[in-house]
Every structure is written in structure tokens, then in C-alpha cells.
Amino acid sequence: MRPPRYLAFSATAVAGLAAGLALAQEDDIFSFIPDGGRTLLAGLLDGNAPEGLARAVATEDADEDAWMARLGDTDLDQWQTETLAQYLAARAPFDPGGEMPRDGRDLALALCQSCHIITVTVTQDRTVEAWLGTMNSPSHIEIEMTEADRRLLAEYLVVNAGIPIDLIPRELRAGGASY
Ligand code: HEC
Structure with missing residues (x-):
């Protein structure tokens, strides 16, 4: 198995990325979350x-x-x-020329920041089973997602979450939970 994305980065790469992100953040505060x-x-x-x-x-x-x-x-x-x-x-299959179905990142942004900031989700490094467990916990079971959505989000997070706190925009660090 390949390691989660962020564990594979060297300190220098992370520093370079952080500098790039500082620029990108002016446009989109969520740009640090990898593409789906x-x-x-x-x-x-x-x-x-x-x-x-x-x-x-x-x-x-x-x-x-x-x-x-x-x-x-x-x-x-x-x-x-x-x-x-x-x-x-x-x-798939779907029409790639039309409006494409939601990916894992779309699901996270749409469904995982109404009760707590997205940081709670994207900083965790978990297995698919652990993510499915989180989504099936009492706090999350009511969220409207199909089984396929849950699995896709879990898989997306296994590969793309575990983002180091240094790469999270300051506005999205501690203190954002409302539960
Ligand atoms: C309806 C409100 C609500 C929404 C929407 C929500 N959460 Fe949560 N979440 C909570 C509450 C309440 C807690 C703290 C209690 C707990 O841990 O279950 C929490 C805690 C967490 C935690 C840390 C504790 C743990 O279980 O590991 C993670 C990770 C998490 N949520 C992920 C998610 C993801 C992924 C989504 C989107 C699918 C999401 N949350 C959407 C209410 C919500």
C-alpha cells in the first residue's frame, strides 16, 4: 500500500507547498484540500x-x-x-460532457462542515472501515448520503486526508467546532 499523501512529503516539499498554498488561499480557502x-x-x-x-x-x-x-x-x-x-x-458510466456526479471532495465540502469545521475531517488519517464507522456513528448516521457516497467519501479521505495542521489555513484551525 502506498502511504497517505502527506506522510510521503519531505519537510522541504511541505514548506514549498505551504508557500504555494498561501497564494492560492486568497482565492479559495479550501484549495488546500486535494482535487477529487x-x-x-x-x-x-x-x-x-x-x-x-x-x-x-x-x-x-x-x-x-x-x-x-x-x-x-x-x-x-x-x-x-x-x-x-x-x-x-x-x-461510471456517466456522460463526461454533462454535469458530472459528485466526487469525494464535493461530498466532504457539502456534507461535513455544517456541525464542525472541515478540519475535523481532513486532518484525520484513517482506514476505509474506520471512516465508514465514523459515518455510521450516532452523530453522523442522519447525514443524507447513499451507501455508494459513503464508500466514495471514505476512499477519498483515505488517500487525501491526514493533512498536517501546518497546511490548514489559520481560519480553519482550532476553535471551529460548534458541537
Ligand atoms: C449533523 C451534524 C454533523 C455533521 C453534518 C457532521 N458531523 Fe462530524 N461530528 C459531529 C459531532 C456532534 C461530533 C462530535 C461527537 C462525535 O465524535 O461523534 C463529530 C465529530 C466528528 C469527527 C471526530 C470524532 C470522530 O468520530 O472521530 C470526525 C472525524 C467527523 N465528525 C467527521 C465527519 C464527516 C466525515 C462528516 C461528513 C460526512 C461529518 N463529520 C459531518 C456532528 C456532525
Whole structure:
């Protein structure tokens, strides 16, 4: 298994990233949260997508491994490739030219910050089972999500959460919980 994204960064890379984020944050306070499958797919389809990808997305119902194989060599890093493969396994087939279904990041932003700040979620490093446990706990069971949404969000968080507190914008650090 590859390590969670943020454990793989060296201190220098984190410092560089933090500097880049400081600029990006002026536009979007949530830009530190990695792209989900929807945005990654749109980027690929706008650029150098592997041959036949759009058609496959529109027609194929395949598992994560099959999508990983189909994605092959792209400009995406291993975490992004995995994030996209999980998204396609959960959501395809769908029309990639239309409004694409929500990805894990979309779900987190839409559903995981009404009772506490998003930081509570994106700083945790957990397994899929642990995330599903959190989502099935009494505090969370009422949140309107399908089983497929829960799994997709859990998978997205395994790959993309565990974000070090240093990379979280100051406004989104301690003190934001309202429960
Ligand atoms: C309806 C209100 C509500 C929403 C919406 C909500 N939470 Fe929570 N969350 C809570 C409460 C209350 C606690 C503290 C009590 C507890 O730990 O269950 C909490 C605590 C947590 C914790 C820390 C404690 C733990 O269980 O590990 C995590 C992680 C978490 N939430 C994740 C999420 C995620 C992921 C979502 C979006 C799917 C979400 N929350 C949306 C109410 C909410």
C-alpha cells in the first residue's frame, strides 16, 4: 500500500507547498484540500487523456483496478490516479460532457462542515472501515448520503486526508467546532 499523501512529503516539499498554498488561499480557502475525481477527470479530458477515456467513462461499469489499468500513464501522481480510479469505479458510466456526479471532495465540502469545521475531517488519517464507522456513528448516521457516497467519501479521505495542521489555513484551525 502506498502511504497517505502527506506522510510521503519531505519537510522541504511541505514548506514549498505551504508557500504555494498561501497564494492560492486568497482565492479559495479550501484549495488546500486535494482535487477529487470529478476535477481530475475534467483536467485529463481537457488535456492529454488516455485514448478512449471519455467513451469508457460514458459506457463502462468497471472496478478500481480496471480503471487504474485504463488510466495508465498520465500526468497525474499516484494519489490522484487512485482518487480518480475510485471515483470512476463508484460513478461510471456517466456522460463526461454533462454535469458530472459528485466526487469525494464535493461530498466532504457539502456534507461535513455544517456541525464542525472541515478540519475535523481532513486532518484525520484513517482506514476505509474506520471512516465508514465514523459515518455510521450516532452523530453522523442522519447525514443524507447513499451507501455508494459513503464508500466514495471514505476512499477519498483515505488517500487525501491526514493533512498536517501546518497546511490548514489559520481560519480553519482550532476553535471551529460548534458541537
Ligand atoms: C449533523 C451534524 C454533523 C455533521 C453534518 C457532521 N458531523 Fe462530524 N461530528 C459531529 C459531532 C456532534 C461530533 C462530535 C461527537 C462525535 O465524535 O461523534 C463529530 C465529530 C466528528 C469527527 C471526530 C470524532 C470522530 O468520530 O472521530 C470526525 C472525524 C467527523 N465528525 C467527521 C465527519 C464527516 C466525515 C462528516 C461528513 C460526512 C461529518 N463529520 C459531518 C456532528 C456532525
